[in-house]
Amino acid sequence: MSVMTGETTAPGTDIEPTDRPPARGIAVADRGELAVEHAAVGVEIDHLSAYYGQHLVLRDITLTVQPNSVTAIIGPSGCGKSTLIRCLNRMHEVTPGARIQGQIHLDGDPIYVPGVDPVVVRQRIGMVFQRPNPFPTMSIFDNVVAGLKLAGIKDRALLQEVAERSLRRAALWDEVKDKLHAAGGALSGGQQQRLCIARAIAVEPEVVLMDEPASALDPMSTLKIEELIDALRTSYTIVIVTHNMQQAARVSDRTAFLTVGDDGAGYLVEDGPTRQIFTNPQRRLTEDYISGRFG
Amino acid sequence: MSAPAAEYGRVPALLAQHRPRHGEPAFRALVILASLTVLAVIAGLVVVIARESLRGIAYNGPAFLWGTTWDPVHSVFGALPFIYGTILTSVSALVLAMLIGVGVALFLAELAPRWLAGPVGFMVEMLAAIPSVVYGLWGIFVLAPWIRDYVEVPLHDTLGFLPFFTGNPIGIGNLEAVVVLTIMVLPTVAAVSRDVVAAVPLSQREAALALGATRWETIRLGVFPYARSGIIGAGILGLARGIGETMAVTMVIGNAPTISLSLFSQGYTMASVIANEFTEATTDLYRSSLIEIGLLLLIVTLLINAAARLLVWRVAYGASARNVLA
Ligand SMILES: Nc1ncnc2c1ncn2[C@@H]1O[C@H](COP(=O)(O)OP(=O)(O)OP(=O)(O)O)[C@@H](O)[C@H]1O
Ligand SMILES: [Mg+2]
Numbered sequence A: 001m002s003v004m005t006g007e008t009t010a011p012g013t014d015i016e017p018t019d020r021p022p023a024r025g026i027a028v029a030d031r032g033e034l035a036v037e038h039a040a041v042g043v044e045i046d047h048l049s050a051y052y053g054q055h056l057v058l059r060d061i062t063l064t065v066q067p068n069s070v071t072a073i074i075g076p077s078g079c080g081k082s083t084l085i086r087c088l089n090r091m092h093e094v095t096p097g098a099r100i101q102g103q104i105h106l107d108g109d110p111i112y113v114p115g116v117d118p119v120v121v122r123q124r125i126g127m128v129f130q131r132p133n134p135f136p137t138m139s140i141f142d143n144v145v146a147g148l149k150l151a152g153i154k155d156r157a158l159l160q161e162v163a164e165r166s167l168r169r170a171a172l173w174d175e176v177k178d179k180l181h182a183a184g185g186a187l188s189g190g191q192q193q194r195l196c197i198a199r200a201i202a203v204e205p206e207v208v209l210m211d212e213p214a215s216a217l218d219p220m221s222t223l224k225i226e227e228l229i230d231a232l233r234t235s236y237t238i239v240i241v242t243h244n245m246q247q248a249a250r251v252s253d254r255t256a257f258l259t260v261g262d263d264g265a266g267y268l269v270e271d272g273p274t275r276q277i278f279t280n281p282q283r284r285l286t287e288d289y290i291s292g293r294f295g
Numbered sequence B: 001m002s003a004p005a006a007e008y009g010r011v012p013a014l015l016a017q018h019r020p021r022h023g024e025p026a027f028r029a030l031v032i033l034a035s036l037t038v039l040a041v042i043a044g045l046v047v048v049i050a051r052e053s054l055r056g057i058a059y060n061g062p063a064f065l066w067g068t069t070w071d072p073v074h075s076v077f078g079a080l081p082f083i084y085g086t087i088l089t090s091v092s093a094l095v096l097a098m099l100i101g102v103g104v105a106l107f108l109a110e111l112a113p114r115w116l117a118g119p120v121g122f123m124v125e126m127l128a129a130i131p132s133v134v135y136g137l138w139g140i141f142v143l144a145p146w147i148r149d150y151v152e153v154p155l156h157d158t159l160g161f162l163p164f165f166t167g168n169p170i171g172i173g174n175l176e177a178v179v180v181l182t183i184m185v186l187p188t189v190a191a192v193s194r195d196v197v198a199a200v201p202l203s204q205r206e207a208a209l210a211l212g213a214t215r216w217e218t219i220r221l222g223v224f225p226y227a228r229s230g231i232i233g234a235g236i237l238g239l240a241r242g243i244g245e246t247m248a249v250t251m252v253i254g255n256a257p258t259i260s261l262s263l264f265s266q267g268y269t270m271a272s273v274i275a276n277e278f279t280e281a282t283t284d285l286y287r288s289s290l291i292e293i294g295l296l297l298l299i300v301t302l303l304i305n306a307a308a309r310l311l312v313w314r315v316a317y318g319a320s321a322r323n324v325l326a
Helices: A023-030 A081-088 A118-124 A140-144 A146-150 A156-169 A189-202 A219-232 A245-251 A274-279 A284-290 B011-017 B023-060 B080-111 B114-129 B132-159 B174-198 B202-210 B215-244 B247-252 B270-280 B284-325
Strands: A043-052 A055-065 A070-074 A098-106 A125-128 A207-211 A237-241 A254-260 A266-273
Touching: A043 A081, A055 A081, A055 A254, A070 A081, A070 A245, A081 A098, A081 A125, A081 A207, A081 A237, A081 A266, A118 A125, A125 A189, A140 A146, A140 A156, A140 A189, A146 A156, A146 A189, A146 B215, A156 A189, A156 A219, A189 A207, A189 A219, A189 B202, A219 A237, A219 A245, A245 A274, A254 A274, A254 A284, A266 A274, A266 A284, A274 A284, B023 B284, B080 B114, B080 B174, B080 B215, B080 B270, B080 B284, B114 B174, B132 B174, B132 B247, B174 B215, B174 B247, B202 B215, B215 B284, B247 B270, B270 B284
Parallel strands: A055 A266, A070 A237, A070 A254, A125 A207, A207 A237
Antiparallel strands: A043 A055, A043 A098, A254 A266
16 A cells, blocks of 8 residues: 555555655656656745634644655644645635734745735645535536636647646546546545646646545545655645544655644644654654544 | 433434324425415416407407507507517616626625625615615606716717617617616626625635635636526526516606617517506407517516526536536
């Protein structure tokens, strides 16, 4: 089940090394379809607090997301994982009454300053939501290329190529290649989620945020998505929220553990290389959560 | 562990006791009765109208549909001017009301701050509750003179060579009817569209926003496709009001059975002629011919409704229907 090419590790029994062997990059290139390399950018979260109205849900988070890596965010339900990644592409402020304090830097530049257009931030940071949200009346094809069409790209051949490539990477191509013009809403829940992944990566954002992308998927599709994440790491920066410890261990380079404080606000307990978090956590809370002793 | 009521395993037995046995048939009977009543009323309506218009149908023949002369004194009955007037005014009003109404709906649901959207939305709904005779009076005394002085006269002076602006602008005619009707249809279209747009899930907007869509692009990508069938439904409701509207239109359209492209020309609608002339219909034939117009109005209304329903169905289920066929 491991996504590591050429290695034999069973889920849950072994933890991925965090220092990526160069072999991985080669293995990816061998797949042939991911030759594009673009300089990935990092994200620095600087003393971020997030509110819904008067309700503080995230307290003072400081966390660095390394470029060209996969960062997993784990933590109990309701601790603010979704809120945190929604702050990264300025989606949080879309919710009425929602606001933040603190700052986030994308590639060194602050994104929460007057003059920064959230539209531009969101073009650079793609997002896959916790619940699949394809455009239900639009065709599968139009769903995938929606972001490109928004940008005014009309070249049919190009759109076709991007649609196929994105659908292949999202492990959906084989299931939909004969009905690309069927409605996006006519897919199963898991297929819809993969369609949303294809839609997000079609525009090749610099950072991809994924909120439990595999929670509605069967083991085979989950594996495919993990392979995709693995492949994307060479050219993108990825932040993934997951409830699945094995998944976090398998796909991520670094892991951040959040939990809910006594006041009901989520906070960052600890972050570090994934191997360290899973084998040698510095904090008792982390250890309890990882080993399933979390209350 | 005492309280037996809370003992685990009791719930299924309790549920079984409460399974409805007598309510179901009674409910069914009630619902069937209600639907039969509706059917009976419609059937009765059609039967009576058809029977009462038999005399007219026999005398006027099919030429009733395309005859342009309405001369009760000499017993010449042609209904085309009324059909033309009804379709012209209601369709024009619908087009205008859709354009404005959908704009108002998007503004209220997407753009307006809450303190503004609430009161404005309430006022839009209030517009729908104003009796149509009030609209008619306002049309005659306020709107008509204003339109005549500031719209019709300038248009006539500058573009009078076009067929739409010929004739004498007297402040009574097609244009006034269309404007009054638009204002009457607008609240229905705007209020229903607003509810439809507001019901589009947030996740659709977020999907568009996350792709880097601007506000307008978010509406185009995430809101419109989802709300499309509902907005068309709003249009159908508006059209239904427009076609059947009698009082206000009668007061401003001029009530002259002419067929003219000109906005300044006087016109007549099916509903208006029935309302105006029914009490003066002295002969049986005259009366029967008026009822025949009523029959036509019924048929036109049904046809437009059926066409609109078909449209909604195709828009709403078109994609999945194609999917099934493919
Ligand atoms: N739109 C909202 N309005 C008000 N409060 C909200 C809203 N969305 C989330 N919250 C609150 O914020 C807190 C964090 O929610 P969030 O969705 O970020 O949690 P999460 O860690 O993603 O949980 P899960 O693992 O269940 O997805 C919760 O207490 C939740 O009740
Ligand atoms: Mg969540």
